[in-house]
Amino acid sequence: xxxRPHPGxxxxxxxxxxxxxxxxxxxxxxxxxDFLLADYLQDVEEFGRHWQGILxxxxxxxxxxxxxxxxxxxxxQGGVWHEQAKEWRFSSxxxxxxRYLESLQDATRYQGHQxxxxxxxxxxxxxxxxxxLMLFACLRWAEAEVPVKRIRATGNPGGAGHQWxxxxxxxxxxxxxxxxxxxxxxxxxxxxxxSKVTDNPTLLERDPDYIxxxxxxxxxxxxxxxLEGDWNVVAGAYFSEFGPRHIIEPFPIPKHWxxxxxxxxxxxxxxxxxxAAVSSGKDDAGREVPYPKGSLVFYRExxxxxxxxxxxxxxxKELSQGEELTQRVAxxxxxxxxxxxxISEQIYNFGKxxxxxxxxxxxxxxxxxxxxxxxxxxxxxxxxxxxxxxIEQLQTIQHDERKPEDLDTTMNDHALDxxxxxxxxxxxxxxGFDTKxxxxxxxxxxxxxxVKNVRREQARSKV
Numbered sequence: 001x002x003x004r005p006h007p008g009x010x011x012x013x014x015x016x017x018x019x020x021x022x023x024x025x026x027x028x029x030x031x032x033x034d035f036l037l038a039d040y041l042q043d044v045e046e047f048g049r050h051w052q053g054i055l056x057x058x059x060x061x062x063x064x065x066x067x068x069x070x071x072x073x074x075x076x077q078g079g080v081w082h083e084q085a086k087e088w089r090f091s092s093x094x095x096x097x098x099r100y101l102e103s104l105q106d107a108t109r110y111q112g113h114q115x116x117x118x119x120x121x122x123x124x125x126x127x128x129x130x131x132x133l134m135l136f137a138c139l140r141w142a143e144a145e146v147p148v149k150r151i152r153a154t155g156n157p158g159g160a161g162h163q164w165x166x167x168x169x170x171x172x173x174x175x176x177x178x179x180x181x182x183x184x185x186x187x188x189x190x191x192x193x194x195s196k197v198t199d200n201p202t203l204l205e206r207d208p209d210y211i212x213x214x215x216x217x218x219x220x221x222x223x224x225x226x227l228e229g230d231w232n233v234v235a236g237a238y239f240s241e242f243g244p245r246h247i248i249e250p251f252p253i254p255k256h257w258x259x260x261x262x263x264x265x266x267x268x269x270x271x272x273x274x275x276a277a278v279s280s281g282k283d284d285a286g287r288e289v290p291y292p293k294g295s296l297v298f299y300r301e302x303x304x305x306x307x308x309x310x311x312x313x314x315x316x317k318e319l320s321q322g323e324e325l326t327q328r329v330a331x332x333x334x335x336x337x338x339x340x341x342x343i344s345e346q347i348y349n350f351g352k353x354x355x356x357x358x359x360x361x362x363x364x365x366x367x368x369x370x371x372x373x374x375x376x377x378x379x380x381x382x383x384x385x386x387x388x389x390x391i392e393q394l395q396t397i398q399h400d401e402r403k404p405e406d407l408d409t410t411m412n413d414h415a416l417d418x419x420x421x422x423x424x425x426x427x428x429x430x431x432g433f434d435t436k437x438x439x440x441x442x443x444x445x446x447x448x449x450x451v452k453n454v455r456r457e458q459a460r461s462k463v
Contacts, residue, residue: 009195017148021190023169025155026229031200032154049093050144053117058125060100107131119152124159127410157225163396238407241374242394250384254284262422263330274418275300295380301387310350329359329421359421366420390415
């Protein structure tokens with residue numbers, strides 16, 4: 001074909017036919033759509049009618065640009081476009097379907113289908129991985145051996161699926177990519193190959209002002225995401241107050257600190273339970289702690305999905321063993337009875353008396369409570385670094401485009417809901433905190449020093 005990959009990441013992605021699952025992504029203008037179209041095309045002649053593919057975008061209007069570009073690349077390679085079917089057919093018998101897939105329900109339409117090549121363009125537009133993963137069952141071909149069956153995806157940082165895509169391909173730990181990730185005991189592997197606009201010399205040659213225009217698109221965070229492909233920033237983060245100062249090393253929670261529990265239920269969607277303690281300002285030995293009186297310290301998290309309610313009840317009871325929980329608040333919807341025991345009752349029965357009470361579910365007031373605890377110079381909310389989902393959602397959740405005062409509910413927000421219930425159970429306005437005054441500043445202990453001292457004493461007690 002006339003098209004040739006640019007040396008560097010794009011060429012490496014084209015050559016990686018041996019990788020079953022590959023994500024090619026990063027900055028705007030990195031040649032991602034061209035990569036997908038060319039990756040499919042390179043096996044059209046070799047496998048002929050056994051080379052059946054599908055290229056997916058989230059909505060049909062978003063598919064139009066890919067279709068337009070395919071009309072520039074495919075006719076010279078013998079491709080014939082069939083408008084009504086929205087597919088390219090080749091004389092060898094190969095066929096590439098252009099489809100949109102907006103939801104998990106849309107994905108069920110492909111049960112029983114077979115493809116040797118499946119691609120998702122702009123993967124971060126899907127808030128959850130469910131629809132993407134469901135198509136994995138369609139990656140099969142029974143009529144002949146096709147040894148290079150594969151799944152390909154592209155995307156930029158940001159979007160509703162920023163968090164799960166970053167996690168799936170290990171981008172946070174390995175931003176440079178080119179590292180194969182394999183599930184333990186499985187033959188399937190996946191890889192991330194990053195791309196930047198500077199890897200696309202054709203674009204820069206034809207449009208030399210493109211980079212300068214990207215610098216004008218908005219906030220510094222958005223520029224870093226689109227220009228540098230930086231996955232560690234989120235433009236328009238809802239909780240912009242959140243940062244490293246709120247994340248702390250685990251330490252033994254003083255016995256006299258009241259403990260609370262918040263729960264957001266889910267089955268198809270994830271469920272999340274969070275445990276938080278209320279600081280008294282001192283530890284059990286009467287020493288000053290670096291967490292102001294009344295501040296919340298989130299010290300435990302459980303997160304999962306598709307777990308029956310009895311199992312959830314057993315799990316919550318087991319994780320809370322030996323602890324006296326002052327409050328256990330949960331989404332009010334689980335207390336509804338529809339011809340049988342409510343979800344909360346099922347959790348109670350099998351959790352051996354794990355009682356839940358309805359939380360205050362007011363959304364905007366709840367987000368305000370979280371923000372008021374995050375914002376002060378000396379925060380009133382701290383999180384053990386082991387509470388991974390709560391930390392990631394505070395970092396990545398964005399504003400709702402249609403209702404900017406609320407957060408984007410299409411994103412993963414279940415840990416945030418649990419945190420909201422807990423914060424609403426202890427409204428900050430009632431505690432009269434003063435985190436900037438001399439009473440707090442006087443004799444304040446640094447977090448790192450406090451944790452170090454506690455660990456030193458623990459080591460001495462074991463000798």
